[in-house]
Amino acid sequence: MMKIACVLALFASFAASAAEQHLLYVANPGTRNYVQYGGVGISVFDIDNGYKFVRRIPTWAVEPGKEPENVKGVAASANTGLIYVSSLNRIIAVNMMSGKKVWDKAFEGGVDRIAISPDGKIIYAPQLEGPKWNVVNAMNGDVITSIETKSASHNTIFAADGSRVYMAGLKSPMLSIADPKTHKVTAQVGPFDNVIRPFTVNGANTLVYVNINGLLGFEVGDVKTGKKIAHVEVAGYKQGTVKRHGCPAHGIALTPDEKELWLADCANETIHIFDNTVMPPKQMQSLKARDCVGWLSFSMDGKTAYSSTGEIFDAASKKIIATLKDEEGHDVQSEKLLDVTVVNGKVTKAGNQFGVGAKK
Secondary structure (H helix, E strand, C coil), X not given: CHHHHXXXXXXXXXXXXXXXXXXXXXXXXXXXCCHHHCCCEEEEEEHHHCCEEEEEECCCCCCCCCCCCCEEEEEEECCCCEEEEXXXXXXXXXXXXXXXXXXXXXXXXCCCCCEECCCCCEEEEECCCCCEEEEEECCCCCEEEEEECCCCEEEEEECCCCCCEEEEECCCCCEEEXXXXXXXXXXXXXXXXXXXEEEEECCCCCEEEEEECCCCEEEEEECCCCEEEEEEECCCCCCCCCCCCCCCCCCEEECCCCCEEEEEECCCCEEEEEECCCCCCEEEEEEECCCCCCCEEECCCCCEEEECCCEEEECCCCCEEEECECCCCCECCECCEEEEXXXXXXXXXXXXXXXXXXCC
16 A cells, blocks of 8 residues: 555646646847847747747748847746747737737837736836836736836836836946836936946845946945946956957846856856855856857746757856757757746746846
8 A cells, every 4th residue: 555655646746747847938039139049039948948949939030131130038927827029020929839929019219128016917028228217007008108217218127026126228337217107207316427328236236236337347236325336347358359249247146046147258258156145246156158158047946048059058156058959959048038837838937138136
């Protein structure tokens, strides 16, 4: 009887694990419009099976003789089961399981890197380096209202608790913070030493970590006081000439437990890791990548780091555990990706494209 019970328990455990999947959704072309790095569409990879390619979900058809549009951002919601991809001009909403297109809309002034509210109801969609952010109904793409900052709207992060939205423009050293209830700017952090590029925030919404033009490193801002509190430069490396973005460090991410900060270095094709348990964060080690690192993020469980180069790092050992390849065996690179958890065919958790902290 004991043997039978053990077999039944083992079978039940296997069935439960088989019903849960962990998938990586990668939007392409996610490095400019370079189709050689993964083609066009959303590529899905099986995390539990060595990041094996699973399928491709179509986004936009490319007209003959024309170049595909750059993908500018990606967001997803477990509440709706939808994934959203922004391009230079539009946003598409797709059911993550069926691959069915739900809506596809162009926006005046274009679209940049989007962010979705934790409840999956609204999207903050920056114009393409324009004067404002559009607040969009995530279910149908309708514009609810807009927020004008005149900062060349670019990167956007929705706080994990839904309390605020962080908005950075390419022509401003100030980080704006909006109240998603009123859709009004209520605070700013800065000025930083140059205009803000990629950035991230901690889970308590007390600190922001920003890349800026002209700096191989990052700066830190205090959300409560609105002041810059730290300036950190990478030691032992020269800035060099970057392939794209015009920014030496274009990519910054906190591990979910916020103990480490990972920084992208394009010219040196390197990831620099900092101890974030001290202020200012202290440089610890550097990891070599296979190409220009233009973005960094982490899996929801914090065990895995995603580099835009398509290399997957074990966050603890700092070793490469996989490299993404598409259905034809080509290397995949993208600055726009996120992981999701699926249970019995339904999305139950969705990550995001930013390496934001999760410590409360």
